[in-house]
Amino acid sequence: MSSRLLSFVGRTGRRRLMSTAIKLTTVEVNDKTGIATLTMCRPPVNGQNLELLLDIKSSINEIKNNNSRGLIITSASPKVFSAGLDILEMYKPDQQRLRAVWTELQNVWCDLYGISVPTAAAINGHAPAGGCLLATACEYRVMVPNCIIGLNETQLGIIAPKWLVSGYLNILPKRVAERALTQGRLFTTDEALQEGLIDEIANSKEEAVDKCVAFIGTFAKVNPVARALTKQQFRADNLRQFHKEREQDVDDFLSLVNRPEVQKGIGIYLEGLKKKANKQ
Numbered sequence: 618m619s620s621r622l623l624s625f626v627g628r629t630g631r632r633r634l635m636s637t638a639i640k641l642t643t644v645e646v647n648d649k650t651g652i653a654t655l656t657m658c659r660p661p662v663n664g665q666n667l668e669l670l671l672d673i674k675s676s677i678n679e680i681k682n683n684n685s686r687g688l689i690i691t692s693a694s695p696k697v698f699s700a701g702l703d704i705l706e707m708y709k710p711d712q713q714r715l716r717a718v719w720t721e722l723q724n725v726w727c728d729l730y731g732i733s734v735p736t737a738a739a740i741n742g743h744a745p746a747g748g749c750l751l752a753t754a755c756e757y758r759v760m761v762p763n764c765i766i767g768l769n770e771t772q773l774g775i776i777a778p779k780w781l782v783s784g785y786l787n788i789l790p791k792r793v794a795e796r797a798l799t800q801g802r803l804f805t806t807d808e809a810l811q812e813g814l815i816d817e818i819a820n821s822k823e824e825a826v827d828k829c830v831a832f833i834g835t836f837a838k839v840n841p842v843a844r845a846l847t848k849q850q851f852r853a854d855n856l857r858q859f860h861k862e863r864e865q866d867v868d869d870f871l872s873l874v875n876r877p878e879v880q881k882g883i884g885i886y887l888e889g890l891k892k893k894a895n896k897q
């Protein structure tokens with residue numbers, strides 16, 4: 618939850634400032650299907666800052682507790698599913714906040730990866746890095762045309778930790794994953810379908826959500842406990858490994874981000890993003 622200062626003129630004619638809590642995600646449960654749609658709403662690109670990550674986590678927990686039959690994750694932005702971690706969180710960072718950001722990214726991943734109900738991503742726009750992480754934590758992916766998806770960390774001169782890569786490895790053959798990760802490859806929608814990184818293409822967000830609903834519907838006649846335990850069996854090793862390493866992983870992330878050469882690189886990357894945005 619993030620707070621925003623609203624300015625209004627009170628009865629005395631004085632301007633007042635009021636702090637209001639703004640949720641950066643919504644959860645809507647369809648009465649007919651029982652499927653919950655979690656929508657990320659942090660314009661323009663759903664950059665994963667601390668507040669967005671906290672809201673995603675609380676929405677996943679809400680869905681866990683409200684007996685939903687499935688979870689679909691999507692975005693309110695017209696062109697971007699999620700641009701991954703908000704790079705501003707990593708630039709000249711406050712150390713405590715930086716620690717919290719990475720810890721919450723870990724929490725979001727393990728909650729989404731480990732949830733027992735069927736999960737699907739309606740990828741209605743670009744999904745690089747942390748955007749791809751969310752999509753690959755799900756069991757099924759439907760993406761709109763002419764977008765990009767992938768783990769581009771090596772292109773940024775950084776290494777994606779093992780847990781961040783494990784969703785990739787669930788989906789792609791090891792050889793394809795190794796090549797894509799070492800190249801920091803971003804797949805177009807068509808390439809992603811060809812390699813199996815996504816399951817289907819849809820022409821609009823609505824169609825993508827419908828296809829996700831249809832996927833979740835394939836479990837309608839499967840015993841949910843048997844389904845959940847089977848999913849757990851497939852994912853338990855990655856989760857166990859993650860829990861063993863998670864604290865060390867936070868320390869490694871902090872020490873990497875704080876390196877002067879990495880800070881310089883992040884600054885240059887941010888400038889490049891801004892220049893590109895200004896040209897458009």
Ligand SMILES: CCCCC/C=C\C/C=C\CC/C=C/CC(=O)SCCNC(=O)CCNC(=O)[C@H](O)C(C)(C)COP(=O)(O)OP(=O)(O)OC[C@H]1O[C@@H](n2cnc3c(N)ncnc32)[C@H](O)[C@@H]1OP(=O)(O)O
Nearest residue numbers: 664700701702703704743745746747773775873890891894
């Ligand atoms: C980058 C160096 C990181 C160094 C970290 C060091 C150590 C870490 C160790 C391990 C970590 C490994 C894991 C990392 C996970 C991550 O998620 S890192 C984030 C990587 N994300 C990206 O590289 C995506 C960058 N964005 C884009 O490619 C494009 O924006 C897009 C998503 C394809 C969308 O393009 P579109 O044309 O629609 O939009 P614009 O590019 O015009 O952007 C609009 C607006 O948004 C700002 N912005 C975009 N992405 C981010 C972002 N990730 N964080 C913050 N801000 C972002 C962009 O600057 C524009 O802003 P404006 O100029 O103010 O309008």
